Amino acid sequence: MSELTIRTADLSDAADVLAFWKSAAEGTSVSDDEAGVTGLIARDPGALLLAESGGLLVGSVIAGYDGWRCSLYRLAVLPSHRRQGVATALLDAAEKRFVALGGRRGDAMVLEVNERAQKTWAAAGYHREDHWRRWVKPLTQPLTP
Template identity: 90%
Template sequence: MSNLDIRTAEPSDAAAVLAFWKDAAEGTSVSDDEAGVTGLIARDPGALLLAEADGVLVGSVIAGYDGWRCSLYRLAVLPAHRRRGVATALLDAAEERFVALGGRRGDAMVLEANERAQRAWAAAGYHREDHWRRWVKPLAR
């Protein structure tokens, strides 16, 4: 897409990002609220990357780096804008960010049941590591 702009999110984008994720993302997270999004932006200001086409939010990815791991979450593209290079542009920006920060490997969280996402990640050069399993414990009560 020639009219695509990739930028980092601002705290004022939180409500729009949450609405976007309802339309474009699979699954939900315990952090899917304004406090979660603004907290992410405050903690790691360059992590939430947004793709806009003609001022419309069409894609997102969280590219978090903690000094040890390069973690990718919430790669999402509006259904009407899929297969136009939006996800590729977002991943390119995320990977450039990681390299600039000294990161060595991108690690994506992908829902097991989301076969379309698994195909997209594979097409982007990522592969599944079957010897790992995610272990979680909710901390909010």
């Protein structure tokens, strides 16, 4: 693999990130559209971290900090680049960001059915907290393609 570079996303990356998530991420989010990605970048310019190798987008993680919680979403690695340290490098960058902002603990959203992801998070030192459950309420109607 070419040298890995981790950088923050900018507004011009939105379409590429969305295409990347279709091939590399598990599941979908209500925010998986250009407005969602550009809104994230505009609101918190350092939150969306991208990994590139040889000019190719090979990984992403959203490392959002609201002053209270350090939240991790959309850790995804291109299938052809898995098990090569991309996720580790992204999480390292996310954790450094959180510490610099005063964060105390990282919380990750991980799909119950994604055993591969659960192993990745465990290997990075994260553990499941069974006493919490996510509660959601849609605030908008989903966009139809």
